[in-house]
């Protein structure tokens with residue numbers, strides 16, 4: 001059975017124009033899926049729907065066979081524990097007035113996960129490659145890459161089964177980007193990862209499966225190696241041509 | 249050269265910041281001390297005719313006497329108390345009403361929010377004093393309470409607009425989305441994320457509102473809409489000194505200096521506070 005199933009979902013913001021048109025997607029447990037498309041193709045919108053922040057106009061999303069319902073508070077609490085996200089901008093994703101401890105502990109606190117929060121935060125920090133001694137420090141004391149690690153620590157602290165990463169490395173410089181991709185790769189061994197990027201090169205380095213989104217429609221999906229070797233859709237071919245290949 | 253500048257700059261800034269803060273604390277502190285003192289002691293009975301009419305400053309009456317022969321320094325000192333009570337009360341009422349309304353507007357649906365923003369813009373277009381005068385007139389009795397309430401209502405529009413704008417800006421940030429996906433409730437988001445992040449700007453604004461309220465109260469009293477005697481408001485003292493400004497100028501100068509020193513003090517305090525409550529400013 002799939003972990004997360006997206007079935008024929010359509011969505012448009014109140015301004016009118018359709019952003020997602022009949023998107024269907026199957027995310028199996030343990031998958032590492034890259035969601036690729038140009039900027040504006042609807043990737044972040046799809047993630048918002050997956051997180052239950054907005055509801056689709058039609059179609060359904062189900063998690064472990066249960067339909068996602070943002071109005072069902074009890075279901076959402078369990079769901080939030082299972083599904084977490086890392087954003088693109090390491091600056092706006094951390095509250096500047098909170099310490100590392102309270103930032104990373106937020107899911108534990110809000111989802112009322114009783115246990116030693118401090119201990120769990122320190123473990124999460126270690127697993128993203130940070131010193132556990134930074135608990136009392138503030139975001140502005142860290143570099144972009146370190147901030148992104150703090151954001152990843154917050155996403156994994158409650159032990160989710162699905163991690164969404166929305167352009168999580170796009171704002172980082174090249175060497176930092178490589179190290180964060182390595183970290184995500186390492187984490188993907190123990191959880192399902194949906195990695196969103198406009199950069200097919202980074203996705204190729206990280207993901208076994210790939211889904212190509214063009215203007216709110218999935219135009220191609222499958223095994224990364226197969227698609228890269230033999231792209232069927234002209235849009236995929238264009239995406240591939242526009243990005244310099246990363247050495248495998 | 250560049251390196252030297254880079255090393256020296258933060259220090260100079262921090263020094264300057266704290267100098268501002270201390271100057272503000274000193275000025276406001278003097279008024280608070282004097283205001284508190286008048287609760288238990290003043291040089292003379294505020295309504296007692298303890299000297300001749302319009303006496304010049306002397307050892308007995310440091311700021312002279314008013315046209316009824318009352319000690320003028322005593323009146324000025326009680327004025328500090330009145331100004332502090334009105335400033336604090338009005339700023340507090342303005343803050344509570346304004347922040348609540350501003351938050352509600354920022355979270356409201358687009359239609360409600362638009363209506364709210366338009367209403368605020370219209371309200372703010374009226375001078376604070378005019379709104380306060382209308383409220384006092386509607387309340388039908390001029391006393392200290394009605395002046396505080398009127399000024400608080402008038403200031404709340406300014407606070408509400410600022411809160412609404414600041415909140416909407418914070419709501420767009422990813423850490424709010426992260427809080428939502430972490431299961432934090434809207435109330436939790438307001439208290440844990442929004443208020444702490446808009447607080448540095450708001451607190452500076454509250455201090456400025458305090459100054460505005462002190463000035464507006466003086467104006468209300470000057471117009472006879474403030475607290476009646478024996479509440480010696482600086483505004484009423486100024487008004488009473490109007491006819492004798494050439495023969496006894498101290499009657500106009502002393503309350504003027506008192507008012508200006510309090511307002512400058514609170515503004516310096518606001519500036520100093522802004523630098524010291526913001527961790528990103530503190531450390532850089």
Ligand SMILES: Nc1ncnc2c1ncn2[C@@H]1O[C@H](COP(=O)(O)OP(=O)(O)O)[C@@H](O)[C@H]1O
Nearest residue numbers: 013015019037038039040041042043044045046
């Ligand atoms: N909050 C919003 N309100 C209205 N339109 C939006 C909003 N967010 C995104 N859009 C529009 O939806 C489309 C898809 O945006 P997005 O999901 O952010 O794409 P991507 O993440 O692939 O760059 C774009 O055309 C964008 O302008």
Ligand SMILES: [Mg+2]
Nearest residue numbers: 043044166167
């Ligand atoms: Mg996006």
